[in-house]
Amino acid sequence: MGSEVAARPFWPALSEPERRALGGLAERGTFEAGNVLCREGDPAVRVIVVLAGWTKVSLGAAGRERIIALRGPGDLVGERAALRVRSRSATVVALDTVEALIVPAVDFAGFLDGHERVYELLEKELYGRLTEERYGETAPEERIAGHLAGLVLPRGHRLTLPVTCQDIADFTDVPRADVEQIMDAWERTGLVRRTPYSLTVLDAHALQGGTTPPARYGWRGQNCSIMFTDVARFSDPSRDDRDRLLVRQVLYEVLRQAFEDAGLDWDAVYREDRGDGTLMVVPPSVPTSSLVEPLIPHIAAGVDRHNRGAAEGVRVQLRVALDVGPVVPDGNGVSGEALIRTARLLDAPAFKKELEATGADLGFIASRFVYDSAVRHSADPRPYREVEVQVKETETTAWMYFAHGARALHLRGDAVRPSPGSAAGTGTGTVFAGPVDVAGDLVLGDKIQYGQ
Structure with a gap:
């Protein structure tokens, strides 16, 4: 019913000397059922090792609790505090009596610096959490079985x-x-x-x-929405391995939350981890238009929320590409020409250059098909600009869009496309491109004059 499970939890995976060293930095704490170990949004100042008992990790959204994980004996909780994160991303509550080691975040970071093997264990654990099987389009019985076995x-x-x-x-x-x-x-x-x-x-x-996970999906050979993501400058020398671990974790959290906020089933999405990004195949039952609007603005807003509280080394600038085409799953993953085509969009030099120039949180590039069938009918097309894509054997055109948080950036040149009935449509008027500031009766911003 389920799939392969992870290795031992964090604490029992440590050697006896490593446990003594970490224990020497910690205080012991007891949390009764219902006690909060850490709360979403609170400062991230400590790391917790659960020695006994169970906790639930949850997010608060739209007035309801959503449980995203259960953590038990041996598990590490709040490890993001040692990775330059300033606030908690979730709430952790004791389900029964929990005995734990509580380590100040700065001390845990120092412990990792002096214990390379432990850092490697943490890296593997975080990777496992990022890529854990979510049992998307499976029968309820298999989904529950997989989680419990894990x-x-x-x-x-x-x-x-x-x-x-x-x-x-x-x-x-x-x-x-x-x-x-x-x-x-x-x-x-x-x-x-x-x-x-x-x-x-x-x-x-x-x-x-x-x-095998892909074999569970019922869309073999059907036209699916294909989305690639990639973190810009992921391998930049200014980042260290600890930064990259956190950035990867943030990427998955942002994507998961954006799908939830957009009313889309994250568990129904087939996903492959790509190190500095992801491949996602969204089933044909999900309209491609919903991945443009409202999903893309939700992703941009999530990146912005992270960046506002993040140190420079763990800030995220994200590229996203979207196309549609047949996808064939097999025992090793997925294949199809549409996957190659979407990957080429993501690597378009003009797209990457424009993202760097704007400094936007998010750059989104859509194929011509997605633009014609989805963007023009479900979103405001004015922030989009046509771009030539020439990568390896692929030569095509696409449309790109950039955003700071939920605010779209209007690019110069072809980016500004007045809508019917606007001033530009009458042959006169002014359309602004880029940020616009109003101070008294003075308007500051790049503008294009029509009919002057």
Whole structure:
């Protein structure tokens, strides 16, 4: 049912000398059920190692809690505090009595500097969290099984979790009624045992299967929306490995949150990690227009939120490319000419040069097909500018768009395209390109005069 699981949690993966060294920097703390270990938006000043008990990691959105992870014995919580992050990205709450080591963030960063092997372990753990299987378009039973196996198997094959059916429903995005039906069936077959406030997995190996992720998706050979992302200057010498770890984590968090905010199912998206970016295949059931508007503005806003509180070495400038075409999954991933074409858009020299020149948070490049079929009908096309793409064997035209936060940048030249009925449409008037500031009766900004 599930897939391969991660290696041992952080704490048991350390050697005895490493545990002594880290323990010497820490204070022990106890958190009762319901206690908050850290809160979304609070200053990130400490790192927590869970020694016993379980916690839930959640985000607050639109007045509701969304559980994004469960962390238990041996897990590291709040490691972003050691990676130049100034505020918490999520809230962590104890599900039962939690015993933990609490390490000041600056001390944990120093510990990593002096223990290269531990830093490598942390890097692998963060990579696993970034790329963990989300069981997108799978049956609810397989989705729940995969998540539970991922929690239990690194710690054995049998484990009691202090979770309710509602917790599992929130964590797996499966309706509670379906969760209860699945648990009833599993209990009858001896896979689990339940109380009102706990779930004991009796045989995690029976929940684990070997389905290759792409094979689960039902869009073989169909026209899918293809989106590539890439962090500009990811390998720049001004960044160190710790910076790059954080930037990768931020990238996935921004994308996940943007999909949620846009009302799109993140778990339905097939994803491949590309080191400094991602490949995402969105199923045909999702209109491409929804990836233009509202998704792109939500991604830009997420990058802006991060950058406003980030140190220079971990600021993010993101490139995004979008096209549509047939995609074929196999046992090793996905293939198709449309994937190559979309990757070429992302690497267009003029697009990369313009992003650097504008200093925008986000640069978005859409194929001509996406522009004609989606941008012109679902978004304001005026901030877009046509661009020639010549990369390797690919020669085509596309349309690019840049944004600071949720604010689109109007580029010079072809970027300004007056809408019907505007002043420019009558042959006279002024259209502004770029930032516009109003001070008294003086307007500051680049402008193009029509009919003068």
